[in-house]
Amino acid sequence: MVATATPPISSTRRLGQSRAEHLLEILPPLPDQVYPPEEAGNVAGMSQEEFLVDVVKRPPASQIGPLEKVHAFWFAGMSCDGCSISVLGATSPAVEDMLTGRLPGVPQVILHHPAINLESGASYMRAAELAVMGTLGVPYVIILEGSIPDERMAHAGGGYWVSQGEEPWGPDGEMRAVTTPEWIARLAPNAAAAVAVGTCATWGGIPAAVNNPTNSMSLTDFLGAGYKSALGVPVVNIPGCAPIGDNVTETLAAVLLFLQGIGPLPEFDELGRPAWLFHNTVHNRCVRGGYYEEGVFAGEFGDPECLVEIGCWGPVVQCNIVERGAINHIGGCMNTGGPCIGCTMPGFPDKFTPFYKTPPGSYISSTSTRLLGSFIRPLRRVSMRNRNREVRWDEEGRAPTGFGAQRSLQTVVDHTLDFFYKKLQHRGPLRSPSKAKPEFERERGMGQR
Numbered sequence: 001m002v003a004t005a006t007p008p009i010s011s012t013r014r015l016g017q018s019r020a021e022h023l024l025e026i027l028p029p030l031p032d033q034v035y036p037p038e039e040a041g042n043v044a045g046m047s048q049e050e051f052l053v054d055v056v057k058r059p060p061a062s063q064i065g066p067l068e069k070v071h072a073f074w075f076a077g078m079s080c081d082g083c084s085i086s087v088l089g090a091t092s093p094a095v096e097d098m099l100t101g102r103l104p105g106v107p108q109v110i111l112h113h114p115a116i117n118l119e120s121g122a123s124y125m126r127a128a129e130l131a132v133m134g135t136l137g138v139p140y141v142i143i144l145e146g147s148i149p150d151e152r153m154a155h156a157g158g159g160y161w162v163s164q165g166e167e168p169w170g171p172d173g174e175m176r177a178v179t180t181p182e183w184i185a186r187l188a189p190n191a192a193a194a195v196a197v198g199t200c201a202t203w204g205g206i207p208a209a210v211n212n213p214t215n216s217m218s219l220t221d222f223l224g225a226g227y228k229s230a231l232g233v234p235v236v237n238i239p240g241c242a243p244i245g246d247n248v249t250e251t252l253a254a255v256l257l258f259l260q261g262i263g264p265l266p267e268f269d270e271l272g273r274p275a276w277l278f279h280n281t282v283h284n285r286c287v288r289g290g291y292y293e294e295g296v297f298a299g300e301f302g303d304p305e306c307l308v309e310i311g312c313w314g315p316v317v318q319c320n321i322v323e324r325g326a327i328n329h330i331g332g333c334m335n336t337g338g339p340c341i342g343c344t345m346p347g348f349p350d351k352f353t354p355f356y357k358t359p360p361g362s363y364i365s366s367t368s369t370r371l372l373g374s375f376i377r378p379l380r381r382v383s384m385r386n387r388n389r390e391v392r393w394d395e396e397g398r399a400p401t402g403f404g405a406q407r408s409l410q411t412v413v414d415h416t417l418d419f420f421y422k423k424l425q426h427r428g429p430l431r432s433p434s435k436a437k438p439e440f441e442r443e444r445g446m447g448q449r
Helices: 019-026 082-088 095-099 121-133 151-156 180-190 199-203 219-223 245-260 289-293 362-387 391-396 402-407 412-425 439-444
Strands: 069-076 108-112 140-145 163-167 176-179 193-197 236-238
Touching: 019 151, 019 180, 019 219, 069 121, 069 180, 069 245, 082 245, 095 108, 095 245, 108 121, 121 163, 121 180, 140 180, 140 199, 140 245, 163 180, 176 180, 180 219, 193 199, 193 219, 193 245, 199 219, 199 236, 236 245, 289 362, 362 412
Parallel strands: 069 108, 069 140, 140 193, 193 236
Antiparallel strands: 163 176
């Protein structure tokens, strides 16, 4: 706990004032010079940027757009560091490709991450200090993992919740811990973009659950609904607990292409999520969706059928985990037997607890699908049985193999159903594929262009 002398300021926010602005109002002003010795604590003897010079082999003539480099400051709030683990395991694109400038058109990312950088101590904080003072010289983005605790509460008692580094910003130039919310509040106004990674940063997540003692909140709640970056971009939200690493790196690459001026601002939904990644529900793409349609549900963990009745919220949760996989297009909750608990949604976790219990809304839907499925399943088995026979086998009335001896002949019912099925199947003209509307046009009601 670090005590700091502060002027008496009301703890009540003014109308329209964001929590970030109020925090800066409570904190003492910064001195004109804030730089500690540049080499202090730099055990590696060089910066991450200097270390990568030899592997960044992109001549100036190959540069597309005005930006050669963009700094990315990664801060951790109230988090478990799972978002870092997930993002560092991304493959499409990989973090390594962004650090070395291998992505066409995307400027090289100078990432300042406490877990992977060579620098330490004052040398690690040097770039952030320059950015705060407005002398970094190149654009930067801020990335937050974990939720923002209410440092105003801790500050009133002379302490803090979570910090990164120490700066001589105390009374008479004393060193004091600088909290993550303070870094975010000071850097956000001039950032090219502000990105919230993971559910804790996007919606508050588990640290912001009901009755938590920290009054934790999302990056959007902290910066305010009216926040826009220096280039006019609102907070970009990439939820997930932990998020899919590829979702994060792909979105960052798309935003950087926009900052480079060679691509449009990616499409985000009304909550700031990448629309192309969070448009569908888990259920829309679930590998177990066919069981739901036929009204067949898992009774316990490990069963292969639909997981709704053992606590899956997939029909209402927007997430692409089942189609993209967790890492390198492999895995994912429902793909490996785990029901969806809604970790990408703003209402997580409070509105989804208790976990692994049948969601109340599914009683109606699962009962109706079970009833409908009792008719659909027998009809589909009839069609399946017929389509599992060659036309020659029907004509000759013989078994296809010794394994199929019990199915050597079709019954009168089979012949009758097949007769009417063919009549319906070949009825009317064929539908021309060229006249079918693309899926995205049907969903948006755009019609034929």
